[in-house]
Amino acid sequence: MIDSLLDVTVFTRVVTAGSLSAAARELGMSLPVVSKRLARLEDRLGVRLVNRTTRRLNLTEEGAEFHERCVRLLGEIDEAEERVRSRKRGASGLLKVTATAAFARRQLGWLIPRFLERYPDIRVQLDVSDTVIDLVQTGHDVAIRFGTLPDSSLIAKRLAPNHRVVCGSPGYFTRRGRPKRPADLKDHACIAFGSPPNQDWQFEGRGGETMTVRVSGPLVTNNGEVAHEWALEGGGLVLKSLWDVGPDLDAGRLEVALPGYRVPAAPIHAIYPHTRGIAAKVKVFVEFLGEELRAAYRSVLHDAEL
Template sequence: MAPAIDSLLDVTVFTRVATAGSLSAAARELGMSLAVVSKRLARLEDRLGLRLVNRTTRSLSLTEEGSEFYERCVHLLGELGDAEEKARARQQGASGLLKVTSTAAFARRQLGPLIPHFLERYPGIRVQLDVSDTVADLVKAGYDVAIRFGALPSSSLIAKRLAPNHRVVCGAPAYFAKRGRPEHPADLKHHGCIAFGDPPNPEWQFEGADGATVTVRVEGPLTTNNGDVAHEWALEGGGLVLKSIWDVGPDIEAGRLEVALSHYRVPAAPLHAIYPHTRGVAAKVKVFVEFLGEELRAAYRWGGGGRIKAEAAD
């Protein structure tokens, strides 16, 4: 049995021969050699067990079976053309279901409020937002795009940087009143630190003013796979947490959390939109990524040293 793509090409050749009225005219229109057109037509007839065309040295005509088959082929190719046009229009029109995955904290504080505004701009799109701190396999899970912090996990994916992201060690004023403040990353070994993630990451890395890197393995009585829970524990004075400024910025600004070790830099983990590496990225993905980049860069406000900046930063 011939592969479907070969069968379709044979059918295309046959319909062009029937329309053009000769093998040579069909060959010119298709950009094929006369020998290839003749071979494909003969192969189609052999596969069907039917003579489709009566050929002489001067003329070509369809047999009765050929005429009937021709009508069906024209209908088939017309349906295929319509399907391609609809797909093209869908691509250009930015419509359909957009499946997005993100961490729970970022989805609740940033994506959740932004998505209704995105849909106002693109009413033909529907959004399904799945939240989890577990890194999902985009292809297996069928996601169109993931919003993640940090490095690109796989070369089979495309990462589009959306906005900067500083991370800070912070805790509630009540915690610092009781336990004091660490002056050096090594002091964290004597503090209750909240590790989180799936799996939780107990290794926190810092860079000093001299560029030297310090990695500390933190410990504490509280560990969770959920960033939101870790955030709440920090607000309640349960310990220190290493979090993205996207998550804790408003609490720092309001005084509910305070930054520790502000003279040390935590390596940045920029915010990315990640999507499968395909030849043609759907319009719904393109416009969503562009929208998020614009909105998040405009909203980004961090001056370092525990200060929130009023102006936007790049």
């Protein structure tokens, strides 16, 4: 059993490293040993898991399915070991986090210092990017993302709801008028942002009906903060989260465009790889963010209702 588990570990490391030689270096094994263990695993399963050439390594269909299950299995083993270890030591070490620019500035900017007051033995490295990155390749412990998680090889922990609105500046509405229904957005300048930019805006009517509108406009960016600034300057309508535009709505710098229609929420998630298990530093950080963000959202929604 233990020997079989080592074969599985070698297989997953080969996939992650991209080649047998790279996996051999990471595992501290010789290339022939890695090759032999991979071949033995394939023989035992009776299928080819990897197509190997001199330059490339590609998973077969069976290999991709088997790899996904192996990642989950090894992640559960790592998690079990980490839970035992964490009982004997407090949360500590370097925590590498990635988040979008807007969320990092408006939320993590005040939350992380508060988190470190509670856990002084943890150090945080926050990398800001609006591009979705590969956590395994970059070595990040946690990513903050929104909406549905398509990658089943990652763990998603829901932190808080993420209510959104379409809004624009008073100056924009003076020049272009106000849309009365989502379909009217086709005649408006809508600011799309993201990687790739989101141009399919979804709405729910008061009767429960749903609709999707393909929007367009002269302004597109991969950065949410730039899109926010363009909206403030009257460049168009933007679909943004309440935690981001709430202060501007309260101050009158922005106004809701379609108050009779609700935009489906895109919940905030903490994302972390199966392969690292749940280290103590990750566990306490995710729990802390969930507590603080849910409390902050209750406040934001109360203010919005007022």
